[in-house]
Amino acid sequence: MTDLGELGLSSYEEKVYRTLLVTGAATATNVSDASGVPKGRIYDVLNSLEARQLIRTQATDPTRYVAEQPDTVVDRLLAERTVELQQELARYREVANSVRSNLLPTVPADGSVWLGALGSEEMQTALQEHMRTATDSVHATVGPPYESAPWETLKQEVDAFFDGAPLDISVALLVSEQVVETVPETLFEVAEEHAAEVRINVLPEIPVSFDVIDQTVTTIDIPHPQMAADRIGVVAVNDSDIVAEFERQFQELWVEAVPLLE
Structure with missing residues (x-):
C-alpha cells in the first residue's frame, strides 16, 4: 500500500x-x-x-x-484518518467495557460472592475493578490470609489494589504486626505514590480482612478452610446497614491502632 x-x-x-x-x-x-x-x-x-x-x-x-x-490534501486526509481512528478507539473501549462486565461477576443489590484464590488472576482483575469504583475513600484491614501468604503471592493483590485505586482518594490501611513483618518496607512507599492520602496504622492482631469503599460497599475475605495462607473468595455487600457496621468496626479498631511510622 x-x-x-x-x-x-x-x-x-x-x-x-x-x-x-x-x-x-x-x-x-x-x-x-x-x-x-x-x-x-x-x-x-x-x-x-x-x-x-x-x-x-x-x-x-x-x-x-x-x-x-499537496500540503492541504495531506492535512485533510490526516484529519479524516484521525476521526476514523478516534471512532475506532471509542468502539474498542465499548468492547473492552463489555468484556469486563462479562468476565466479572455482577454485584446484585445486596451483594455477591466472588470466588478466587489469593493472588489469582481473576481476583486481581476483580480487585482492580472494585478499587476503580472508589471516589472518596478506601478503609481496609489487612490480616489473614495475607499475613500467612508468601510475599510473591501477596504482591499480586497489592499491585492490583493500588493499580485500581484512583489517585485522588484517601486510603486508610489497618494492618497486623505480622503483615508488617512480611511485606518489604518499600510497599508503604509505593502506597503513598498511588493515592492523595495514605494512612497506615498497626494492630497486634486483626481477626478478619475487609474493606469499605466510600462507606457504600464492603468486601470481606472468606478464609480457606484448609489453608491459612489462602482464601476461597470474597463477599461483596452493598446493604447500607451492614456497610455501616463494618465502617464502625473499622473506626473502633483504628482508634486502638498505632501509626506505622511511630
Missing part, C-alpha cells in the same frame, strides 16, 4: 489526484486517458475526491478538475 493509500485514498483516487498534479486543470475524459482510470469509473472517483475537498472544479464546459495543493 502506498503512503496516500495509508492515508485513505483508493488506488483510482490516487492515480487521478497524481495525474491532476501533473496536467493541471483537465476534463474528466482527459484525466481518464492520462491516469488509466476507466471512463466508467472516472466520474465516481472525481466526485469522491471533490466531496473530500481534495480537488475542485472549474465552471467551464466541459467541467475541468484541479488538484488542491
Whole structure:
C-alpha cells in the first residue's frame, strides 16, 4: 500500500489526484486517458475526491478538475484518518467495557460472592475493578490470609489494589504486626505514590480482612478452610446497614491502632 493509500485514498483516487498534479486543470475524459482510470469509473472517483475537498472544479464546459495543493490534501486526509481512528478507539473501549462486565461477576443489590484464590488472576482483575469504583475513600484491614501468604503471592493483590485505586482518594490501611513483618518496607512507599492520602496504622492482631469503599460497599475475605495462607473468595455487600457496621468496626479498631511510622 502506498503512503496516500495509508492515508485513505483508493488506488483510482490516487492515480487521478497524481495525474491532476501533473496536467493541471483537465476534463474528466482527459484525466481518464492520462491516469488509466476507466471512463466508467472516472466520474465516481472525481466526485469522491471533490466531496473530500481534495480537488475542485472549474465552471467551464466541459467541467475541468484541479488538484488542491499537496500540503492541504495531506492535512485533510490526516484529519479524516484521525476521526476514523478516534471512532475506532471509542468502539474498542465499548468492547473492552463489555468484556469486563462479562468476565466479572455482577454485584446484585445486596451483594455477591466472588470466588478466587489469593493472588489469582481473576481476583486481581476483580480487585482492580472494585478499587476503580472508589471516589472518596478506601478503609481496609489487612490480616489473614495475607499475613500467612508468601510475599510473591501477596504482591499480586497489592499491585492490583493500588493499580485500581484512583489517585485522588484517601486510603486508610489497618494492618497486623505480622503483615508488617512480611511485606518489604518499600510497599508503604509505593502506597503513598498511588493515592492523595495514605494512612497506615498497626494492630497486634486483626481477626478478619475487609474493606469499605466510600462507606457504600464492603468486601470481606472468606478464609480457606484448609489453608491459612489462602482464601476461597470474597463477599461483596452493598446493604447500607451492614456497610455501616463494618465502617464502625473499622473506626473502633483504628482508634486502638498505632501509626506505622511511630
